Amino acid sequence: MSPAPCDVPPAPESLGNVHLVGVGGAGMSTVAALLAARGVPVSGSDARESPVLETLRRAGVQTQVGHEPAHVLHADTVVVSSAIRADNPELRAARDGGLRVLHRSEALATLMRGRRAVAVAGAHGKTTTSAMTAVLLGEVGLEPSYAIGGTVLRASGATDAVDAGGDAVGGARHGTGEVFVAEADESDGSFLAYRPTVAVVTNVEPDHLDHYGSAEAFEAAFDRFTERVEPDG
Template sequence: MAITSGFNKDLLAGVSRLHFIGIGGSGMFPLVQILASKGYTITGSDVNEGTIIDSERAMGIHVYMGHAAENVLGADMVVYSAAIHEDNPELQEADMRGIPCVERSVMLGYVSRLYPRSICVAGTHGKTTTTSLITTMLELAGRDPAAVIGGKLPLIHGYGKAGNGQNIVVEACEFAETFLRLAPSVSVILNIDNDHLDCYGTMGNLKMAFRKFALLASHTVVVNADDENTMQVMNSIDRDVRTFGIRKHADYKAENVREYKPGFYEFDVLEFGEPYAHIKMGAPGYHNIYNALAMTACVPLVGLCPSDAEAAAANFTGAGRRFEIKGEVNGAMVVDDYAHHPTEVGATLKTARELTTGTLWAVHQPFTYSRTRALLREFAEVLSRADRVVLTPIMGSREVDDGSVKSEDLAALIPGAIVVESLDAAAQYIKENAKEGDLVITMGCGDVYKAADRMIQE
């Protein structure tokens, strides 16, 4: 789990051609965009066609379909995603030929140092939305930032961009300590919750990783004053700290919070107790108040004005797979969300409940056996807040099914829940049972969004 190699400022010395294994991934695309803009020749391979690969080909990048040893010929360096296994023929060929190979997070760490003013956003929940909000603020203000985002931001038509400005905004993932490879000028910590304990083992280890991340900041750390775990991490830290919050004393505090329409909020922001900004959110959900506050706390750190935060909040309607309205089925609204932890599922269902008076359907794809097993009762408690729950089989991702937990175990704890055999079956069940005025929300960080797409297809 620990990072064994430090930053190498000469990582790309003598490199002119980079080959990306898994180039169609959303995490790879912003790196490809940035490095191509810096003059590097890029090639890549993947196993499935997609919109990202279409965009890369439009940039003039040659993308191979399928992994084959000959694909790496001529490359000076190979970049691979965490999903690529050691037995991949391209990795093996590169190793045999002495071509350096680096994992995506290593390259992301290098890229984060190409821009003098980097903002890296960490936290168990809200990273994508907050990264998107800060990117939106800088983009609308004419700063032309670079960005690496975990979801698709409509404003920039993708998961990131290569900017010509001084700033880069990076979604900083804590999985396996990959965020410790970054070089933030500003570190943002939204919250710390009990996730990725398959990597860290204990909350103490997880908190220690976040503390290390905070200490990476060369300028300022922006943190959530209402999150107890985060504030424990920040005790006696040797950095300039700015806090934001709703309930506790904070440097940037939300006051006069109200719904201006069901599920959508506006509020005043006080900076050090003085009126600073009025935020009216274009994206629904009470939890997004914290994300907007984190953005607002960054305003003076990047040399902008409160009006820039106000404009970003009003114009940002959400990132891809973050309460994304997909369409309708039988007159019921269909929404898709990335929620894959009980805290996120609870917040998402709370927002959904505010937007419907009909039946609230939760279609959930559990992600990884270890998380499902460890948080089984927590998942059951929050999913029970929906009126009807449909569960798909667990998506194991990087884990092997040892038979110790199944979706049926979760369903047994949720009154009336059913388990279907596939995403197609989930879509069909909703088509047969949802009615006008209902709200259907698909949730999970796997491919459950495909079920939402199939629901709304004629």
């Protein structure tokens, strides 16, 4: 599933009960933790038990092992990544039941709504650059939120928690400031779901040609990404 660019994503609180299929993945677990930190009722499933699932449970996310249609019974919105196949039983049940289905990037875009979003893209160095940006903004007192595909360590070496009193999900933090730092994944074109205030491109080197088909199409996607910067960015 590929996301459709959206200029005005819905507010996360409008999504109702949210269920994430494949919630144990680095990108999906950050979205789940951040939604829960915003007070959204969140559940998720993954193919196998993992420490990530246990951490998410402590952060208020209801998690199940295995993929069953019953897991989306009480959901209003179902979130999937590009790794979830169309024949996944939970995704099929969501579509058959007429539920709203969002790509992970679309769900992340709802969390970025109303924030000064810094989206970091590039063939290499996204995670490192995103983490450095988040740490620097935190060190100067801006209290950023972030969604990054790797564990972020502060200068002290400690891992930020999702929110005050919450358990740590390494790449997620719900901050009190207006800045939101997001690692923007270009592998499937999903970074085009964002309308950032600041777009950072670390480099552009042909990659993911199985999705784009040519180096020219890959480079053109980055052009569209930078064109989606907000007018005041």
